[in-house]
Amino acid sequence: MTKHLLTTAALLLGATIISTGALAAEKCSKEPVTVGFLPKLDTDPYFQVAKTGAEEAQGEIGGKVIQQAPSQATAEAQIEFINNLVSQKVDVIAISGNDANAVAPALKRAVKQGVRIVSYDSDVAESARTLFFNQAKGDSLAEMMLESMGQMINYEGDFAILSSTPTATNQNAWIDFMKKRLTEPKYAKMKLVQIAYGQESEQINQQQALGLVQAFPNLKGIIIPAGIGLPAAARALDQAGSLGKVKLTGLAPATLIKKYIQNGSVQDIWWNVKDLGYLTYYGAQALAQCKIDGKEGGKFKAGRLGDYTVGAKGEVVLGPAKIVTPANVEEFKF
Numbered sequence: 126m127t128k129h130l131l132t133t134a135a136l137l138l139g140a141t142i143i144s145t146g147a148l149a150a151e152k153c154s155k156e157p158v159t160v161g162f163l164p165k166l167d168t169d170p171y172f173q174v175a176k177t178g179a180e181e182a183q184g185e186i187g188g189k190v191i192q193q194a195p196s197q198a199t200a201e202a203q204i205e206f207i208n209n210l211v212s213q214k215v216d217v218i219a220i221s222g223n224d225a226n227a228v229a230p231a232l233k234r235a236v237k238q239g240v241r242i243v244s245y246d247s248d249v250a251e252s253a254r255t256l257f258f259n260q261a262k263g264d265s266l267a268e269m270m271l272e273s274m275g276q277m278i279n280y281e282g283d284f285a286i287l288s289s290t291p292t293a294t295n296q297n298a299w300i301d302f303m304k305k306r307l308t309e310p311k312y313a314k315m316k317l318v319q320i321a322y323g324q325e326s327e328q329i330n331q332q333q334a335l336g337l338v339q340a341f342p343n344l345k346g347i348i349i350p351a352g353i354g355l356p357a358a359a360r361a362l363d364q365a366g367s368l369g370k371v372k373l374t375g376l377a378p379a380t381l382i383k384k385y386i387q388n389g390s391v392q393d394i395w396w397n398v399k400d401l402g403y404l405t406y407y408g409a410q411a412l413a414q415c416k417i418d419g420k421e422g423g424k425f426k427a428g429r430l431g432d433y434t435v436g437a438k439g440e441v442v443l444g445p446a447k448i449v450t451p452a453n454v455e456e457f458k459f
Contacts, residue, residue, distance in 0.1 A: 158188050158410065174459050241409070259443065286348045319340070333358075396446045
């Protein structure tokens, strides 16, 4: 009888521990907390600029920013850094996912250790995070890239897409959207001939861009939805004498391709990257202090950016992007 009671007590205690672990991330902080930023890649200047925004926000409301990232843009590499951030006892992890589903189990384990999870720039599985801070509506970015390409090649001819990795969540969604839009009459004369991948490497992006031009003699343009890829491809094609004959558009820091934008061979779709880090930090602190809980309709203040409302599936959108042309390129400081 005594043994039975002890066993029952142990089971109840175990259940309590499990329950407490699962709910640990639900505790509300009374003060600003430590936010660990986990970008896709440590050498990408995009994420260094986003970090300056987070640090600006930290200076305004307190707390702490930690940023760590792998040297390879893979889910496996990010998983190790998720575990490292948990061991450092960060309160929130803000991750830009290399693979939405592959990192999900590690993120869910982090939640059981009391860490809240948000994503920014590139989303992870919805079940593994509470909020996603999106630089712009994915459909709008895809539409703008396709429209920009159409403008540059007069909505006629062969074009290719040079993405980053086959598992990049945001880029895959943009590509799927563009494929659907290509069935519309407006784009009827445009033909997507190939999707290639630069693997978040400047050298590979250069090789792939040159390879696409060689493989498709009638190629008129390439859409490159990757911050490392577009400048690398522009330089490679410029040196090869193909830039201009082949138009480029996509996503990249405007300052890195300014001269190509100014001469009309490249267009860019961009936003204020610093503000994305700034917004993410404010939102992460609001989540940690239970000012928002990830449910649609929740509202929080983001300093100089003003008020934000959580949308469906926990998405918070920074704001609309712009097509960067010679007429407005001076507006963009990165």
